[in-house]
Amino acid sequence: MLPNLLPDLPGVGFKPEHFAAIRHSAAGIGFFEIHAENYMGAGGLPHAQLTAIRADHALSVHGVGLSIGGARGLDPDHLARVARLCDRYQPESFSEHLAWSSHGADYLNDLLPLPYTEETLRLVCNHVDQVQATLGRRMLLENPATYLCFAQSTIPEPEFLSEVARRTGCGLLLDVNNVFVSCTNHGTDPRAYLTAFPLHLVGELHLGGHEAEALPSGPLLIDSHGAAVADPVWALFAEVIAVAGPLPTLVEWDNDLPDWPVLAAEAARAGHILAKGGMGLARAS
Template identity: 70%
Template sequence: MTHLPSGVGVGFKSAHFEAIRASARQMDFFEIHAENYMGAGGVPHAQLTALREDHAISLHGVGLSIGGPGPLDRDHLERLRALCLRYQPESFSEHLAWSSHGTEYLNDLLPLPYTPETLALVCDHIDEVQEALGRRMLLENPSTYLMFEQSSIEETAFLREIVRRTGCGLLLDVNNVFVSAANQQRDPRAYLADFPVEAVGEIHLGGHDEDHLPGGALLIDTHGSPVAEPVWTLFAEVIARIGACPVLVEWDNDVPEWPVLQAEAARARSVLNAAGHRHALAS
């Protein structure tokens, strides 16, 4: 389902390219947003080609609209297929969300009600992606800000059934779990306890913003700040439970200097190492 190394990666930003090349190899992999590499040539492909020479790559799509009602965009699927052929990434992942409507692309990961109808649609779409790309994909749990009364299936059960029907793996975004749980005033640990962790092929960590509304806290998944302390705690609990796996630190907005991102990655690595140590003692 994924050939990413167990270890720590970061989201690749063009601005960090020189700093990455100048520093000793420290990341186990880099993740790129597929849509940023769909131009014909120039700097993006030159950088990715150089990066790919000595690093594992996770190709992360943000625009396929797997949770949308319409058919998948065949042209977009073909663009993803071409990227997979060219760069042979160790993993491909996308989101449990939708982002296109008709001919309009909305550039956000929009929510869907969880119903038997949407379950069938999402599974059909994942089947189509996996067939087109010739590989298993990872599906990421979303950050959500609303709930829908027509939802009749818990998100964890929805994901478990997708895994069962399609054979895909899951990308567990711990920040998204924390954000959604806070917004829904539910317990993130209860969500994680019910999450089908046996299918997890990668973990995401990222920062969020916090606001306050009359009805309670509003957390927004912004990827523009350090990973929050409660998210680190949940992450350590997950790692203690499932052992080491590929872990990614995302920072997409207000991108900091490279050393700041390195420090976040180092902290994630220390959590993996501590868990590895405990596992070694236990065995």
């Protein structure tokens, strides 16, 4: 299988609104990431822009619709479209989510949580094996942002992801914002989660913004990808880098898109933490 070869530098999600600014100046950006489902057409302006970006930069393809945890099996047509996209652009990395988003022919347009059981583990491993065999490359599997826990779960999430990687040979994508969101929502310690996480299997990190909603039971955090990275997430990121060393790090900003200089500044902050090894460089709140 082809390995993951992203540079240990900051990256950002490519948005067409930023194309002209990127072509003018993308200093300090190590790679760009796209959502696979936005590029499944055969041509047109999206592919013309992506071809230009790909000529000068490393590329990560991030799937949001394979439904790795779906009970009915992977959609072979969807997987074939992902394979054609990866064959066309030869990205340095491909990743997907530990989640499900479809049931039969119905696509639910969300990343929904799974119970962490032996049955789910076998299902996810079978699907990861299928994806890797079809793509001919090692994929990364991302930890989700979650808003509930299943009573029937018997395996902690870091252990579940570690076992998927052991059985399939896949790598992991660690979304630090998802860790903070999930642990806050469940009343658990994000640092304990990261201590248990197999950092040696991580091929990419994600950072992103979240929103908070006040509930009688306490704050509910929503993984919105529509705001700047929060200070507690920067602090956790710096701690991960201090332990794991530099890793390819993406700043996700998909909604309420800012002007390019704002997004580039977020990437520059990530780059500074990467360059300095993480120690003492984030403001904890």
